[in-house]
Amino acid sequence: MAETPPVPADLSRRLLAWYDAGHRDLPWRPQPHALGEPYGVWLSEVMLQQTTVAAVIPYYRAFLERWPTVADLAAASDAEVMAAWAGLGYYSRARNLLACARAVAVRPGGAFPRTEAELRALPGLGPYTAAAVAAIAFGQQAAAVDGNVERVLSRVFDDATPLPAFKPKARVLAQALVPADRPGDFAQAAIDLGAVVCRPRNPDCLICPWRDACRARANGTVALRPVRPEKPERPHRLGFAYWVESEHGVWLVRRPPKGLLGGMLALPCGDWTAEAVPLALPKGWRATILNAPVRHVFTHFSLDLTVVRVGAAGDPALVFGEGFWGTAADLAGLPTVMQKVRRRAEESSK
DNA sequence: GATGCGTGGCT
DNA sequence: TAGCCAAGCAT
Numbered sequence: 001m002a003e004t005p006p007v008p009a010d011l012s013r014r015l016l017a018w019y020d021a022g023h024r025d026l027p028w029r030p031q032p033h034a035l036g037e038p039y040g041v042w043l044s045e046v047m048l049q050q051t052t053v054a055a056v057i058p059y060y061r062a063f064l065e066r067w068p069t070v071a072d073l074a075a076a077s078d079a080e081v082m083a084a085w086a087g088l089g090y091y092s093r094a095r096n097l098l099a100c101a102r103a104v105a106v107r108p109g110g111a112f113p114r115t116e117a118e119l120r121a122l123p124g125l126g127p128y129t130a131a132a133v134a135a136i137a138f139g140q141q142a143a144a145v146d147g148n149v150e151r152v153l154s155r156v157f158d159d160a161t162p163l164p165a166f167k168p169k170a171r172v173l174a175q176a177l178v179p180a181d182r183p184g185d186f187a188q189a190a191i192d193l194g195a196v197v198c199r200p201r202n203p204d205c206l207i208c209p210w211r212d213a214c215r216a217r218a219n220g221t222v223a224l225r226p227v228r229p230e231k232p233e234r235p236h237r238l239g240f241a242y243w244v245e246s247e248h249g250v251w252l253v254r255r256p257p258k259g260l261l262g263g264m265l266a267l268p269c270g271d272w273t274a275e276a277v278p279l280a281l282p283k284g285w286r287a288t289i290l291n292a293p294v295r296h297v298f299t300h301f302s303l304d305l306t307v308v309r310v311g312a313a314g315d316p317a318l319v320f321g322e323g324f325w326g327t328a329a330d331l332a333g334l335p336t337v338m339q340k341v342r343r344r345a346e347e348s349s350k
Numbered sequence: 351g352a353t354g355c356g357t358g359g360c361t
Numbered sequence: 362t363a364g365c366c367a368a369g370c371a372t
Contacts, residue, residue, distance in 0.1 A: 045368065046368095046369095048369095049368065049369045049370070050357095050368080050370090051356085051357080051368080052358070053368080054358085054359080055357070056368090087356090087357075088357075089358090091356075092355070092370075092371075093355095096370080123370095124370070124371090127370090128368070128369060128370090129368085129369075129370085132368070146367095146368045146369075147367065148367090148368065191368055195368080231364090231365090232353095234364095259354085259355085260354080261355090297356090299355060299356065299357090300355070335357090336356070337356085337357095
């Protein structure tokens with residue numbers, strides 16, 4: 001790796017002083033100088049992966065209320081946890097969350113490991129989350145480098161290395177800055193700095209505790225950092241979703257455990273491809289095609305789903321696969337794209 | 351190293 | 362409004 005520039009002295013102290021003078025009050029956050037509660041820290045960090053604070057807060061509260069300890073969560077069923085996660089996105093996190101809780105529950109004392117390396121070995125904990133939990137909950141001198149910290153460091157050192165190649169450099173720089181006495185506060189302060197001051201757009205350099213040291217500010221390149229690679233074009237896909245209602249409820253299926261919406265409840269659908277092909281329905285089954293498709297945008301493709309209301313004259317499993325008649329409580333556990341389909345179907349019956 | 355994986359808010 | 366982006370991880 002290329003040499004990293006010397007780290008100006010006193011950056012850590014200035015950042016901590018800025019944090020102490022006023023930081024975001026978040027439900028999972030310990031008081032300054034205090035350690036966080038491992039379960040809550042871990043839960044929040046997993047929820048916050050690629051997810052905004054505002055979206056996480058209600059889910060965090062709901063999980064803590066329903067499963068107050070990691071042992072409680074470990075005892076929950078897959079279906080309960082997936083349903084509780086519905087709407088938050090990136091559903092492999094929910095599967096890994098439960099796998100991690102179960103792994104922790106069978107450890108001696110049912111407690112989380114305390115070191116970054118041991119945490120890193122748990123499901124769903126990558127380099128960032130392992131370091132964050134180690135620092136915030138256990139006071140380990142670990143460098144938690146997320147997108148905020150990468151952005152801040154790319155600017156302070158005016159480094160034009162494109163992401164994600166800059167990440168290893170950022171880790172080296174961050175590790176050199178982590179103070180031995182307050183690693184958890186430092187991790188959260190660095191994140192707050194990126195989230196509140198050193199924002200992606202319109203950074204508030206005038207109030208930045210690192211403004212004097214910031215090379216990008218001196219060079220007038222703040223808006224150019226970090227350098228991001230071009231994003232690939234997002235393809236468009238088409239598909240059908242089937243609303244099959246009877247006196248028993250609505251026919252729901254469980255999606256396969258891996259892949260898109262893996263492990264989640266769903267309405268029956270065919271494949272989502274460049275050209276949609278409707279499923280052939282048995283004779284005597286009524287089908288009503290709703291006029292405007294449901295639009296949804298995923299990370300790597302956009303989707304138009306044509307909703308079909310079906311009056312089944314026989315066993316839906318024969319056409320749509322293994323499933324069950326879902327009630328209103330079951331429907332609440334559908335992911336967002338399926339909620340959009342549900343809304344469209346329910347509107348059409350008014 | 352590249353790709354797949356959700357959703358919602360902001361501009 | 363259509364794109365950008367968010368406390369990343371697994372493969």
